[in-house]
Amino acid sequence: MTGTWQLLRLVLRRDRVLLPLWAVILGLLPALYVSSFRELFPTTKDLQVYADLSRANAGFVGLYGPLDGASLGEIVAWRSGFLPVVVGLFSLLTVIRHTRANEEAGRTDLLGAGVTGRHAGLAAALAATLGANALLALVIASTLLAQGMPAPGSVLLALQYALAGAVFAGVGAVAAQAGQTARTARFLAVGGLATAYVLRLAGDVSALGNSSLAWLSWLSPVGWLHRTFPYGQNAWWPALLALALTAVLLAAAAVLQARRDVGAGLLAPRLGPATAAPSLRGPLGLAWRLHRGVLAGWVLGFALLGLVFGGVAQSVAALTTDNAGLARVFERMGGASAISDSFLASVLGLMGIFAAAFAVQAALRARDEEETGHAELVLATRTGRLRWLGSHVLFAGAGPAAALLAGGLTCGLMAGDAGGVLAGAAVQVPAAATLGAVAVLMIGALPRQAPAAWGVVAACFLLMLAGAVLGLDQWVLDLSPFTHTPHLPGGEARATPLVALSLVAVLLATAGVAAFRRRDVPAG
Amino acid sequence: MSAVEVTGLVKSFGRTKALDGLDLRVETGEVHGFLGPNGAGKTTTIRILLGLMRSDGGSARLLGGDPWAGATTLHRRLAYVPGDVTLWPNLSGGEVIDLLGRLRGGVDRRRRDELLERFDLDPRKKARTYSKGNRQKVALVAALSADVELLVLDEPTSGLDPLMEEVFREVVREERQTGDRTVLLSSHILSEVEALCDRVTIVRAGRTVETGTLAGLRHLTRTTITAELAGPVDGLATLPGVHGLRTDDRRVIFDVDSDALDPALRKLVGIGVRSLTSRPPTLEELFLRQYRKEPTA
Ligand SMILES: Nc1ncnc2c1ncn2[C@@H]1O[C@H](COP(=O)(O)OP(=O)(O)O)[C@@H](O)[C@H]1O
Ligand SMILES: [Mg+2]
Numbered sequence: 035m036t037g038t039w040q041l042l043r044l045v046l047r048r049d050r051v052l053l054p055l056w057a058v059i060l061g062l063l064p065a066l067y068v069s070s071f072r073e074l075f076p077t078t079k080d081l082q083v084y085a086d087l088s089r090a091n092a093g094f095v096g097l098y099g100p101l102d103g104a105s106l107g108e109i110v111a112w113r114s115g116f117l118p119v120v121v122g123l124f125s126l127l128t129v130i131r132h133t134r135a136n137e138e139a140g141r142t143d144l145l146g147a148g149v150t151g152r153h154a155g156l157a158a159a160l161a162a163t164l165g166a167n168a169l170l171a172l173v174i175a176s177t178l179l180a181q182g183m184p185a186p187g188s189v190l191l192a193l194q195y196a197l198a199g200a201v202f203a204g205v206g207a208v209a210a211q212a213g214q215t216a217r218t219a220r221f222l223a224v225g226g227l228a229t230a231y232v233l234r235l236a237g238d239v240s241a242l243g244n245s246s247l248a249w250l251s252w253l254s255p256v257g258w259l260h261r262t263f264p265y266g267q268n269a270w271w272p273a274l275l276a277l278a279l280t281a282v283l284l285a286a287a288a289v290l291q292a293r294r295d296v297g298a299g300l301l302a303p304r305l306g307p308a309t310a311a312p313s314l315r316g317p318l319g320l321a322w323r324l325h326r327g328v329l330a331g332w333v334l335g336f337a338l339l340g341l342v343f344g345g346v347a348q349s350v351a352a353l354t355t356d357n358a359g360l361a362r363v364f365e366r367m368g369g370a371s372a373i374s375d376s377f378l379a380s381v382l383g384l385m386g387i388f389a390a391a392f393a394v395q396a397a398l399r400a401r402d403e404e405e406t407g408h409a410e411l412v413l414a415t416r417t418g419r420l421r422w423l424g425s426h427v428l429f430a431g432a433g434p435a436a437a438l439l440a441g442g443l444t445c446g447l448m449a450g451d452a453g454g455v456l457a458g459a460a461v462q463v464p465a466a467a468t469l470g471a472v473a474v475l476m477i478g479a480l481p482r483q484a485p486a487a488w489g490v491v492a493a494c495f496l497l498m499l500a501g502a503v504l505g506l507d508q509w510v511l512d513l514s515p516f517t518h519t520p521h522l523p524g525g526e527a528r529a530t531p532l533v534a535l536s537l538v539a540v541l542l543a544t545a546g547v548a549a550f551r552r553r554d555v556p557a558g
Numbered sequence: 559m560s561a562v563e564v565t566g567l568v569k570s571f572g573r574t575k576a577l578d579g580l581d582l583r584v585e586t587g588e589v590h591g592f593l594g595p596n597g598a599g600k601t602t603t604i605r606i607l608l609g610l611m612r613s614d615g616g617s618a619r620l621l622g623g624d625p626w627a628g629a630t631t632l633h634r635r636l637a638y639v640p641g642d643v644t645l646w647p648n649l650s651g652g653e654v655i656d657l658l659g660r661l662r663g664g665v666d667r668r669r670r671d672e673l674l675e676r677f678d679l680d681p682r683k684k685a686r687t688y689s690k691g692n693r694q695k696v697a698l699v700a701a702l703s704a705d706v707e708l709l710v711l712d713e714p715t716s717g718l719d720p721l722m723e724e725v726f727r728e729v730v731r732e733e734r735q736t737g738d739r740t741v742l743l744s745s746h747i748l749s750e751v752e753a754l755c756d757r758v759t760i761v762r763a764g765r766t767v768e769t770g771t772l773a774g775l776r777h778l779t780r781t782t783i784t785a786e787l788a789g790p791v792d793g794l795a796t797l798p799g800v801h802g803l804r805t806d807d808r809r810v811i812f813d814v815d816s817d818a819l820d821p822a823l824r825k826l827v828g829i830g831v832r833s834l835t836s837r838p839p840t841l842e843e844l845f846l847r848q849y850r851k852e853p854t855a
Contacts, residue, residue: 214686215647305682306650314653315660324646407644411697414608414638414710415661418630554611558571 036151041158045132053166056124060117061173063500064191067110068181070503078104085109092242092346093377096235097384097499099260100251107187107265111194116499118198118259119231121170125163125199126206126223132159133207135216156210156291160203160284167199187265190273194259197276201255202227204283211290221331228335230254232342239346255279317417321425324403325396329433332392336385336441343381344448344455347374375524378445378455385441386462386516387495389434393470394487396433400426401477401484404556419551423477427543430470435463451523458522464535465515469494471542478549481557559622561586561708561740562607566616569602569764576602578764579616584742584757586707589734591751591758592744599764600744601641604712607742608638621708634663637701641712641744643693645685651696652681658700669703676725690717702729709733709741715750723750730754748779749838780813782837783822788830797822808832 046053075081085104088094095101098115102108133156175192179185205226206219213219237251238260251257258272313319400423403409412422442459446452473487480486494514501511511517515538518531562584569577577599584590594600605611607620609629618625623632645654655674659665674681677695685693694717701709715723731754733739745751751758752772759769768775780801787808794810795803799818804811814822826834 304684306653306684308650308652308681310649310653310656310660314649314657317661320646320657323649407640407642408646410605410610410640411638411643411645411658412661413610413629414633414636414640415658416630416633416663417661552612554605556610558611 037154038151038157038161041154042161045158045162048132049128049162053128053162054169057166057170058173060121060195061170062177063117064110064114064174065177065181066504067113067500068106068178068183070505071106071110071113073505074503075106075109081106081109088112090242091377092239092373093380095242096239096343096346096377096381099234099257100238100241102263103266105265107183107191108263110183111187111191111264111266113503114191115260118195118256119227121167121195121199122202122205122227122230122256123224125167125203126209126227127220128163128166129159129203129206130210130216130219130223132162134210134213134219138214138216153288153291156207156287160207163203163206164200167196167203170199171196184265186268190262190268190270191264193273194262194264197273197280198256198259200280201276201283204280204287207287208283208290211287211294221328225331225335230256232339233257234260236342236346243346317412317422317425318428320412321429324399325426325429325433328392328395329429329436332433332437333440336388336437337444339385339388340441340443340445341448343378344445347378347381347445347449372524374449375454376521378449378451379458379521379524381445382442382455382458382462382522383498383516383519385438385459386466386519387491387498389438389462389466390469390494390516391488391491392437393430393434393466394473394491396430397426397470397473397477398484398487399429400474401481404481407556409555413555419555420547423474423547423550427470427474427547430474431467431539431543434466434470438462438466454523457527461520461522461527461532462516464532464539465519467539468515468535468542471539471546474543474546475549476546478546478551478553481553559586560584560619561621562590562742563619564603564607564616567603567606567613567618568615569599569606569611569613576764577606577613577616580761580764581766581769582759582761583769584740586740587737588756589730589741589743589754591755592742592761593746593748593751593758594744594761595746597763598746598761600746600761601712602764603761604638604710604742604744608633608636608710635706636708636710637662637704637706638710639694639697639701639712639714641716643690643697643717645688645693645696647684647686649685650682651679651685651688651692654685654696655681655700655703658697659704662704662706664705666703666705670699673699673703673729676729677722691719691722694718695722698726702733707738707740709739709743711741711743713744713746715745715747727753752779779816779838781816781819782811782813783826783834784811784836785809785826785834786832787826788832791829794822794825797825 071081075084082104085101085108088109089101098112101112136155171192174195175188178188178191202223206223209219209223209226213222231254233250233254234257237248237254237257240247240250251260255276258275261272262269314323400409403426409422413419438459439456442456443452445459446455449455469487469491472490473484476484476487494516497506497511497514498516501514515535518535520527520531560583562582564580564582567577567580567582568575580599580603582592582603592600592603602611606613606618607625609625609632612626620632621635625632645651649657655670656665659670677699679692679695679699683692685696688696694714698711698714701711715726718726727750730741730743733741734754734756743751743754755772757769757771758775760767760775787810789808791805791808791810794800794812797818799815800822801813801815802811812822
């Protein structure tokens with residue numbers, strides 16, 4: 035472990051803006067929720083009504099987790115229930131960036147030649163990530179206390195976030211040992227997070243219906259953390275479970291690292307073909323080779339997500355026929371079909387954001403190709419720039435569309451409304467493509483800042499999750515293409531915003547390609 | 559017609575001036591050495607010639623065309639090996655060679671297999687498992703098996719071991735004998751350029767310092783001789799081509815122009831030699847001398 039301290043300073047230097055910014059922005063959210071809920075629901079009765087409605091809403095429970103009591107604190111803790119997933123995602127990405135991504139780029143060899151111990155790099159990355167999570171917890175707890183919230187609940191809520199970060203930092207550490215490339219490691223770790231989220235979602239929503247799958251929540255660390263119920267039950271023991279899992283994951287990562295060579299993964303690389311298949315021909319054939327794995331992963335993931343969401347929607351519909359009392363509540367909210375429609379519309383919106391992330395990922399692949407020097411090899415042949423970038427843009431557009439259709443189809447079939455749900459998925463395509471096109475524009479015009487396109491996705495996600503609660507002005511909400519996307523099934527299907535968004539997407543992408551054709555490669 | 563014609567090329571990256579009026583002329587059919595220390599602007603020049611980058615000033619012509627506007631048509635007639643070869647980690651070496659060949663317009667399978675054999679490369683290995691040298695071999699095999707007029711090779715041997723470097727030299731010599739190919743070979747190693755090239759252009763800090771045939775540049779290459787002699791040293795200092803003579807009793811150290819090597823050595827042998835070491839000039843020494851001679855260059 036010698037050298038950990040020096041490496042930690044290196045990590046903190048590289049992330050000196052990102053880590054604190056992240057901890058502060060996310061950390062302020064719960065306190066903001068407190069003040070906005072105080073305004074929205076001034077009396078206990080208001081809170082009670084809101085809690086009763088939310089508790090039975092499958093869409094809400096799916097997104098945010100189960101709601102137990104009806105106090106202000108409990109509602110705040112519940113309503114910020116998606117944030118642990120965001121914290122987990124950030125943590126695992128940070129760990130992988132400072133471990134496997136370093137190693138892949140050969141930076142570890144440089145450092146390893148100095149006086150650093152075998153585990154120093156991993157230890158430094160984990161220390162920085164856990165430190166950032168501790169800072170996040172500190173911000174959450176102190177701002178909540180400053181708002182006059184009860185101490186035990188505030189501390190537990192803060193701990194909930196930090197532990198979500200810790201568990202998935204551990205997942206990231208294990209994935210960084212298993213995958214030989216940063217890309218594989220990210221794929222494994224994000225897959226782990228998605229699995230944990232979907233298990234929790236399926237279990238929690240099933241608990242609203244006939245409870246046959248409610249046990250699934252207990253397979254998920256995200257589910258455990260929700261079951262601490264801060265400000266209500268204030269249960270500490272699920273937090274201990276998460277702590278124990280973190281310890282197991284970190285130990286596993288250390289053991290795995292001790293057993294492998296620098297640069298190697300767990301899976302030994304196999305030999306490939308000695309000659310290229312006929313399909314590996316032009317830039318499009320190459321792009322297909324580069325994108326197909328990720329594409330298959332997303333399409334499969336969306337199809338599974340669709341199955342789960344569709345099944346959940348169906349159980350919500352069944353619930354209303356089983357339970358007369360609840361049926362009356364649902365009647366007030368617009369009837370059983372309206373409930374399942376609103377659930378489906380909100381999960382399809384979530385899928386839309388995921389699809390946008392896929393679009394950005396696929397588009398940024400082009401920039402990746404440029405930075406690694408692969409683009410130079412191709413562009414020095416008779417392949418023109420338009421064809422080269424175009425082949426990646428094609429996958430950034432068609433890939434998310436395919437994923438959305440796969441998710442819409444399985445979801446619709448499970449929910450018994452294939453046409454309506456498929457339409458609801460299809461209307462997400464222009465918004466997702468718009469964010470992909472923002473990435474293309476960045477690649478052309480501001481290549482060095484291109485990863486900021488992720489920030490745009492994150493901002494739209496935040497607007498979708500928190501925009502309304504925070505009472506942001508409409509013009510701010512309107513900045514996100516998803517604000518303009520029709521809420522289907524159930525909502526009004528309007529073609530104008532879809533056509534407009536498609537036009538914007540085409541325009542942005544065209545501008546990006548045009549800028550790319552005029553600039554240096556690699557960008558100077 | 560020249561294969562490459564560059565005059566007064568200027569290119570800046572922010573505040574760094576990478577090229578500052580560089581000239582380069584490569585005649586059709588020759589192997590041209592493009593020599594300069596790291597950071598001299600060789601790669602930048604090549605990227606401009608390939609239409610990957612746009613120059614800020616000066617002119618560049620490649621195979622009679624404009625490298626920026628005519629990039630895709632010109633690229634049919636050339637093959638390029640970048641200085642820092644990175645390959646798609648999931649593709650096997652053979653796949654990369656075939657892909658690059660197809661992107662260039664076709665693969666000569668016999669030539670490809672022959673080169674694979676000579677470079678001792680296993681085409682089934684995934685690119686991520688290749689060392690730098692092996693990645694370079696993949697790019698070299700792909701470029702050398704292409705049926706093109708011009709080869710642009712950016713420091714192609716920097717990762718090769720001496721054995722493979724020799725194979726590379728052999729292949730390039732063969733290319734030169736067939737005579738219908740032009741090769742632009744950038745390097746920062748003088749001996750490599752000496753071994754392969756008809757003409758060289760020497761650049762430093764974005765400018766051309768010297769250009770000509772190797773024989774014409776022979777005066778640039780001085781050898782440093784250190785000798786222990788049997789008798790007193792006299793008459794050596796007055797020999798033409800001997801520079802910087804220092805004597806310490808019977809020990810002598812001096813630099814000698816390559817074309818004056820023969821008379822100088824005869825002189826030493828006449829006195830009687832106890833021990834002798836000679837060291838070829840390093841590129842840096844060459845540049846230092848060049849700059850001393852032409853301080854305004
Ligand atoms: N893309 C770039 N951005 C900024 N500076 C660069 C870039 N490419 C080259 N340079 C700078 O330009 C100069 C010339 O570099 P280069 O052409 O790579 O030299 P050489 O190939 O002769 O080693 C160096 O100082 C280098 O740092
Ligand atoms: Mg170079």
